[in-house]
Amino acid sequence: MRKISIYALLSILSLGSCTKEFVYNDANDIKENAEQIFGLIDPNQDWRTTTSGTITVTADADLANITKVQLLTESPFFNPDATILAEADATAGQTVTLSYDAPRTNTRVIAACVDGNGKYYIKGFNIGEKSVSFRSSTAATRAVATTRAGEELPNISLKYKESFLSYNAERANSNDSYYSIWKDTNWENDRLWKLSGESSNGWTISNSTIYRNATALSEDEANELNDIFVPWLDRYGSNGKARNNLKLINESSVVQLYGNHLEAKGQAPITICPVQAASKEAYWCDIYYYYFKPEDVVGGDTANYIKSLPKFKAVDVNDERQAFSAVTGIEVKEKDVNFLRLHEYLLPFYGNASEFTFKPSTLGSYGYTTDGKYYRIYNNSGKSDAKPKPIPASNHFITYGDSTHNLKDEYTDNIEYQLWQLFTNTNDNTVMLYNVGSQKFFWWNNGDYVKNKDISENSFKNYTIYITDGAKNPYAFDDITKQKVFILSSAKNNFIKARIDTDFTYLNKGGTNISGDYRTAREWTFKVYDEHPANAINDVELSLDYFPDGQIAPPSTKPSTIIPEGYRVGFMIRKDGGAEANHNNGDRDKKGCSYGYGELNTEINKYGQFKNAVKSDNNKDGMELNSPRMATFKANNKIYLCFEEGSDAQYSDVIVEIGSNGEAGVDIPDDPLEVEEQAYTMCFEDRPNVADYDMNDVVLRCTRVSSTELELSLIATGANDPVLISGIVGDYVRGTELKNKEVHGLFGVETSTFVNTVTSDEVLPSVSCVYRVDASTSIKQFLSNIYITNNGQGGRTIGLPATGGAPFALIMPGNFNYPQEKISIATAYTTFRNWVNNANNYGNWPEYYDDSKIYINPYNR
Structure with missing residues (x-):
């Protein structure tokens, strides 16, 4: 409880409503009261804000x-x-x-x-x-180096076998109920493409992206990026709350008019430069792009049309985080807010979507090729203990037949049933055997018997073997005719052996023991057969029932550096949940593809970690299901993409600059900006000797209307006494005169009625007047002259405090959210007291507050 002098206490008790004049010297009471609330006031405290x-x-x-x-x-x-x-x-x-x-x-x-x-x-x-x-000293030089059409592009291509289904497609095709929200969403054939080629002409091809070293950020440019991004893309406010930038993004013209797509100008290549990757999980991400002509969209269904388009890898963000880490020393798993520009990535044009042709899956699309030769495969062994007489060793050829009669003597009639084509895969050294006569494939599920079948399973596992030495080491495919070899199961735990007997001769599971007599039955010879009784096949088309992902193939035309004029370009960030290279592991709840075009996010925004960013009872300001997960905007004639790959709405996980070297190659509209004049808020306590320092007894707001006009507004009163606004220096222009007017009367309420200080009460409109001042008069100077006169305390005047005095009046920049009625500013603003005690410890105290204890300024509503 605050202490006041006995004399003052008796006066208050006797006067009740405090409307009569106090006649006593209360300087000590003012000081003592303030120190009860704030502690010792720094004698050098000038209350400068x-x-x-x-x-x-x-x-x-x-x-x-x-x-x-x-x-x-x-x-x-x-x-x-x-x-x-x-x-x-x-x-x-x-x-x-x-x-x-x-x-x-x-x-x-x-x-x-x-x-x-x-x-x-x-x-x-x-x-x-x-x-x-x-x-800037760099402005003139940065526009010099630009990649023109046909210049400097390495020999690059797209290969179907190096494309793969997106997470959206995998989930749409899955029978796992965990992914049921993707069922019947037309994502089934969504395919991601990775370029291949050799580095040349200053371009590096790595991890299926094409890039070169970028012009490093100058100090001016780094400061510019900080100035642009920190205010609205800072991941957290000083009060520790995550920022939400969604409303600003949704209202931008590039979202409203273009669905968050860029529009190619067709005059220069499109290159992109990552300049920041602050997220702790950015290294799990890759950026992909796609393009289309708006006139090709059928029936106005842009979302489903884009789902059918190929998406091309643009940036490996892990590579960038590694490169950033080498400069900053910050590990890739840690937050890194530094701005750097290290690499410039090219977005080639691979042809219009209509030039990508339908192509069912084939063995070739999975990496299997054939040399077109025919082979006979035989084992030379016999059976010395056969009954009624031993079987001498001879050549037994693998032949199409049932599972107990698929080893036979050499014959010439219907020779094609003893001929095999080899389909080999250099990626994993597996081999598939194709029987020319039956047109079926060698099939072995690691059991006792071998069969021949059409490819009617959605895995090649049972159709593949390894051709090895006795230690299971695969031979180079051009060496298999030069020595005896072993045929190893796909599980690598069984060699095939020749089972020779009187009534039947067949292929049999043979374990891996090749010592002594065991070796002969497991050794095979591959011999090329030169007389072709039929045409060799080059590839095998796979059934869409089992391999539904073979839908499109890239055109054969050479890619171009220029995306033609009128094409729209969109972006997606793919997050792998921390999966290791070439492994399908990682956190599945953090795996997903997030698009700049919001209509493509309606599934991912319901799923796993990503749904935490969506509006809910616990997240009133969250995304809608179709919200974009990328911000696109132009600043200082540059275009930036800001990706949201996770569970908030800060849009600052990865930031990319378009066209770091010269022309951007794309354009977006310039959003006209309407910036308001800086407002100032002046807060008063009306009874300094017993003040509760809620700083809302009189609250004024001032803004500049023109060079010689200021608008002063009364926005709140929490006074119990009749209080006048005094000290206004300026000539009346228009509005309601405030000079020497009582605040309750201005609001049209009874004295002692609180206005705009109690959250449960109705918000009343402010009362404003415009005054003419000298053009050299600043708002701060204008407000410094203003004081209030408390007629309930004998005409006591309260203005800005002297240095070291109690803060019964403050001028705050902006539309300050003052405390609620009877709540001290030291309670509402949790670090205010630190500043009171130490004038040099301002410490951004206005940004540390208790939501439940502040009153939202009417101009912030």
Whole structure:
């Protein structure tokens, strides 16, 4: 409980409503009361919440038709919190000097040139600097190196066997109920493509991407990226709460008009440069792209059309995180907010979707090829203990037949039934045997018997063998005719042996023991048969019932560096959940494909980790099911893509710059920006001697309307006494006169009625008046003259405190959310007391607050 003097307490008790004049010297009471709430006040505390400065700005930005120069609190791009601190009319090349009062939390201020259409170009500067220009030493050189059509492109291609189904397709084709939300969603044939080729002409091909070293960020460019991205893409606010940027993204013209697609200009290649990968899981990700002509979309169903398009790998984000880590020293598994530009990735044009032809799956698409030769395969053995007489050793040829009669003597009639084509796979050294006569494949499930079958299973496992030495080491395929070999099962735990007997001779499971007499029955000879009784086959088409993923093949035309004019280009970020290379492991709840085009996210946004970003009872500001998972915007004539690969809506996991070297090759609309003037809030306590320091007894707001006009608004009162607004220095222009007016009367309520300080009460509109002032008068100067007169305390006047005095009046930059009724500012703002006790420990205290204890400023609603 706060202490006050006995005299003051008796006066309050006797007066009841405190409407009569207090006649006593209460300086000690004011000090004692304040110290009960805040502790000792730093004697050097001047209660300064802004930092003043003057800067000379040269309006030389790369912007046509410059009409004015502004100073802003923050970058205006995708940032409604940016406000104008100062402004002057200016034309290109003109120099102007501006004074500003920046929020004390700022260490930098943003200078901006603005054209007649509301387009901005910005340059940040440190508070205290005396001049700023928009010209950069790198600006002239960066536009020199650009890849033109037909220039420098290595010999690259797409191979069907190196394409694979997306997570969306795998889940759509799965019978696992865990993935039921993908059923009947038309994702079944969604295929991802990886380029192949040899590095050349300064381009490196690695992990199925094509890139070269990029021009490194200059210090100016790194500062520019920080100025642009920190205000709205900072992953967390200073209060520890995750930022949500979804509303800004949904309202952008590139989403509203183009579905978050870029539009190719057809004049330059499209290259992209990762400049930040802050997420701890960014190294699990790859970026893919696709393109299409809007006129090719059938029936306006863009989403289903895109599902049918090939997606091409653009960036291996793990490679980038590794490269970043080598520079910053931060491990790839840790958050890294540094901005770097290390590599520039090319997005080739592989032909229109209509040039990708239907192609069922074949053995070739899975890496199996044949030399076109025919082989006879035989074993030379006999059976010495056969009855009624021993069987001498002779050649027994593998022949099409039933499972107990598939080894026979050499014959010439119907020779094709003893001829085999070999389909070999250099990726895993497996072999498939194709019988020419029956047109069926050698089939062995590692059991006692071998059969011949059509490929009627959705796995090649039982159709594959290995041709090895006795230690199970595969032979090079061109060596198998040069020595005796062993035929090993796909499980690698059984050799095939020749079972020789009087009534039947057949292939049999033979274990792996090849010592002594066991060896002869397990050794095989492959001999080329030169007389072809039939035409050899080159490949085998697989049934769509078992191999439904063979749908399209790339055109044979050479890829181009230029995506033609009018094509729209979209992006997807694929997250593998931490899977190891060539393994289907990792956290399945963190695996998924997230698109910039929101209509393609309706499944992933219901699934696993990703659904945590979607609106729910616990997440009122979350995504919709069809929300985009990429932000696209233009700043300082550059285009940026900002990906959301996880479970929040910050859109800052991976940031990519389009066209780091020269022309961007794409375009998006410029969103005109409307930046408001910086508002200031002035808060008063009406009874300094017994103040509860809720700072809401009188709350004023002031903004600049023009160079010589300021609008002053009364927005709240929590006073019990009749209180007047005094000290206004300015000439009345329009509105409701506030000068020397009682605050309750201005709101039209009874004295002692609280207005806009109690959350459960109705919010009343503010009362405003515009005053004419000298053009050199800042808002801070204007407000510094204002004080209140408490007629309930004998006309006591309360204005800004002296240095070291109690804070019964404060000027706050912005639309300050003052405390609720009867809640101390030291309780509502949890680090305010630290500043009171140490004038140098401002510590961004306005950003640390208890939601349940602040009143949302009517201008923030």
